[in-house]
Amino acid sequence: MSIRTRLTLSYVSFFAIALLTLHTGLYLIVRGVLLNSVDNELRLGVEVLRRGFAESNQTPYGYFRDDQLRAILLRQPPVRDFEATSLYVQFFDADGDLVGRSPNIGEGDLAAALTLDEQRFARALDGAEQITTVAYGNVQIRELMAPLRFFNPVTRREETVGVLQVARSMAEIQYALRLLFYALTVGGVVVLLAAARGGAWLTRAAFRPIDEIAQTAQSIVRAEDLSRRIPVPPAADELQRLTITVNDLLARLEELFNHQRRFIADVSHELRTPLTAMQGNLEVLARGAARDPQLLNESLDDMRREVARLIRMVNDLLLLARSDAGIQIRRDPVELDTLLLETHRELRPLAGQVQLRIGEEDQAVVIGDRDRIKQALLNLGINAIQHTPPGGVVTLSLTIRDGHAALSVADTGYGIAPQDLPHIFERFYRADQSRCHNGGGAGLGLSIVRSVVEAHGGKVLVSSEPGKGSVFTMLLPLDSQPEVNDAELLPPDSEAEAAGYGMLNRSME
Template structure:
C-alpha cells in the first residue's frame, strides 16, 4: 500500500495508462469489443463449417437419389427381359419372309410399376406397345437408339429430357433373341419429380437448420465468452480500482477452475505483488537516502556557519572544522559510490571474468584492514590456495566490506579472523568476529539496503547500511551466495561461497549445492 501524496509519478502513470484513449479509440469510438469479435469469428467459422457440411450432404444425397433412379431403371429392364424370355414376345415370320414382333397381353398386366413406364419399339423405331401409365404420351427414342447392337445389351443409352416442365430419365436397351438377333428396342423411363422435390426439401432443411444453428451458436458463444472473459473484466476493474484508489494492495479474485484464466489471474496477482513490493522498496529507498544524506549535509552546513562566524581566525577550531568536513565529504563519496554499485547491480550489468587467486586477494585485504583494526586483533585463519573465475575488484570490495563491518562491530580487545578454504566444490571466504553478534529478529534483514541493527552506532562510525547489500550482489553475480551465522554476545561469521571452475566448462564456474552451517570462531 502507498499514499497518493508520496507517489504522484505512479498515479500519473496509471492514470495515463488506463484513461488515455488508444489510437483506435481516437480514430473511431465505435471499435468492436473482443467479445463481439470472438462471437463473430466463432459464428463465421461455424457457418463455414456448416456450409461445407451442407454441400457435402446435398451432393451425397443427390448422387444417391440419381443413383437409385438408375438402379430402378436397370432393375425394371431386367424384369421386362425376364417377362419376354418367359414368352412375352415371339418372332413371327410373315409370308414375305420378314420377322415381326408379337407381344402377348400378359406383358402389360404383369409389368405394372406406377413410377416407371415401359415402351417397346420395333428395330425401325415404330412403337409396338407401352404401359398405360404414360397417359397417352409417347416418349420418343433418344438419338442413336436405332443403332444399338446385341453387344450393348448391358450398357444401353441413358438419357435425360424435359417434357412439360417435368424432367424424365430413360434407359434404352436392345431386345435380343437367343441367337443374337435384335428384334426390338426397350425404353424404361422414370419421372424425376419426386427426386427434385426431395432435393428442394433437403435444401430448405439445410438452409433453415443452418440458420437456426448459427443463431443458437452466436447466442451461446456470446454467453460463454461473457462467462469466460469475466475474470478479464475483473482484472480490468481491479486495474481501474488501482487507478482510482492508487492502491497496489488490491488483488484479482482467483477463479476456482484450474485453467488458463486461473494461471493468468495468479500471474497478475504475482505481478501486482511484485509491483507493490517494488514501489514500497523505492519509497523506503528514497526516504533512507534522504535521511542518510541529510546528516552529513547538516553537519557540513553547521561547519560552514562556524567558518562564516569567524572560526577561521582560530587555528584550532579551523582545523577541527576542516577535519569534520573532510570526514563528511568522504562519507558522502562512499555512499554515492555504494549507491552506484547497487544501481549497476539492478541494471544487470555483466561483471568481468578473469582468473582470481583468492589467497593472494585475502592477504591484500588483510594488509589494508590491519591499519584500520586499531585495538581489534586482525588475523588470518585457514588459507587454501584457490583459483576462481570472476571480477577481482568486486570480490575485493565485498571482502573489504565484510572486514570493515566486522571491525566496526567488534569491541577493543576482540578478534577478527579472515579465512579461505575449499568446501564441496566451493571456495569459502569467511570473516568471523567476536563482537556483539546479531539478534535473531535482525538476521533476515541484514542484507537489506540501509538496514542497521544499531543505527546510532553505525551512523557514528560512518556506515550507511549498504555494505552487506553490495556483498550479496557480488556473491550472486558470481553465481554464489553469502551466508551468516551469529550468536548474540559471542560474535558473527560471514561467508562468501563461490563455485569452483570445472574442466568441462573451460574455466566457467559450475554451481553446486552446499549443505552445512558455519561455525563461530573462538578467540
C-alpha cells in the same frame, strides 16, 4: 473489434463451415439414395420386360407391335402394363427402328425427349447397359438403355434383337430434393442465428470475470492502493490462475514501491546528516571562525570527512544501481589466496585494538572481476572490525568445498540478534548502533557484498549468535558445478544455523 466479438464471429464461422459441410454431405447422400432407387426401378422394369418377352415365345416385332397391344394386355407383362405406371418403355430393333412404346408416352414432347441417341444405342447393342438423364421441360427424365436378347434354337446361342429403353420421370425426386434443400437452408440459417446468439452469450459470460479483473485493476490504479487484491474465482480454471498471477504481480509491485519509498527516505536521511554538518561548519566559519586557525582547521577537517562520506555513499549507490541494471562484470582469472593476503594488509591499519589474523588459506582461482571481489571482501572485513570490541579477533579464511571457493570473515563480536537476521540484507538497514564501537556507515556495504557475489554466480551465507560473533561466507564457483547444500558449506566450527543469504547490509563505512 473486441476479443469477445472476434471470438463470437470465429465461433459462428467455424460452426457455419461445419454445418455447410454436414448439409452438403447429407444432401448428396439423400440424392444418391434416391437416384439409386430410381436406377433399381429401371433395372427391374427391364428385367420384367425381358422375362415376359422370353416367356411369350414371340418375336420382338410381334411382342412389341402396336396392333397387338390389346392381345398383349392378356399376357404378363406386356408393354401396355406400364401405361398406368411411372415407367416409360420403348423398344428399338437392331436397325434402330422403333417397334413399340408404352401408351403413356404419347406423341408429344415426351416422345421427342426420348428420341433414340445413336451413340448410346450402338453401345447398348454391344451389350452395355447405360443410365443417363435427359431434360423434359422443367423436369428431368432418368432413362436406361439395355440390350434385348433371345435364345436362337437354330444357332443355339443368344442373339441381340434390339434395345429396350426404360425411363422414369424425376419430378418426384426433384421435388423431394428441392424440399430437402429448402429445409436444410432455412434450418441452417436458424441454427446459425441461434449459434451466434448463444456464442455471444457464452463469450460474455466467459469474459465477465476478465472484465471484473480489468475494472478492479483500473480502480487500484486510480486509487493508487496496491494493497487491494482481485477476488479469486472459486473455479479452478485459467481465470483463477490469471487472477492469482495478477494478485502476485500486485504484491510484487507493492513490495517494490514500498521498497522504493523506504530507499528514498533512507537516502534522504543519510544525505541530510553530512549536509547538515557541513552547513553548520559553514555557519561557524561565517561567524568569524575563519580568523581562528584552530577553529578553521577543525571545521575544514569536519567538512572533509563529511564530503568523503558523501563520496563513498554516492559511489556505493552507483555500484548498486549498476548491479541492478545488470551491467556485465569482467571475467578474468582471480587468485583468491593472493587477494586474501592483500586484503589482510589493507585492513591491518584499520583494525586498531582488534586482532586481525588469517585462518585457513587454500589456493583457489575463480573467474570474475578482481576489484569487485576485493571490494566485497574489504566490506566484510571492515564490517567485522566495526562490530568487534577491543581485544576481539577477526579471522580471514579461504577454503575449497565441493567445487566452490569459500571466503570467510569470522569475528568474535557482538553477533546479530535473531530478529535482525531477516533484515540485514536490506539496503540502509543497520542493527543496534550501540553495539558498533566505530560509528558505522550508511548501511550499504553488505548490500554491495551480496550484489558482487551474485553477479559472480555465488552466494553469501551468514551464521551468527548474539554474544559469540558472526561468520560471513562468500561462495564463488570455481567452475560450472552443481548446486551445493548451504548447510554443508557453513564453517564446521559454527554452531549457529544459516540464517539466510542475500543482500547483506550491516552498517559499515
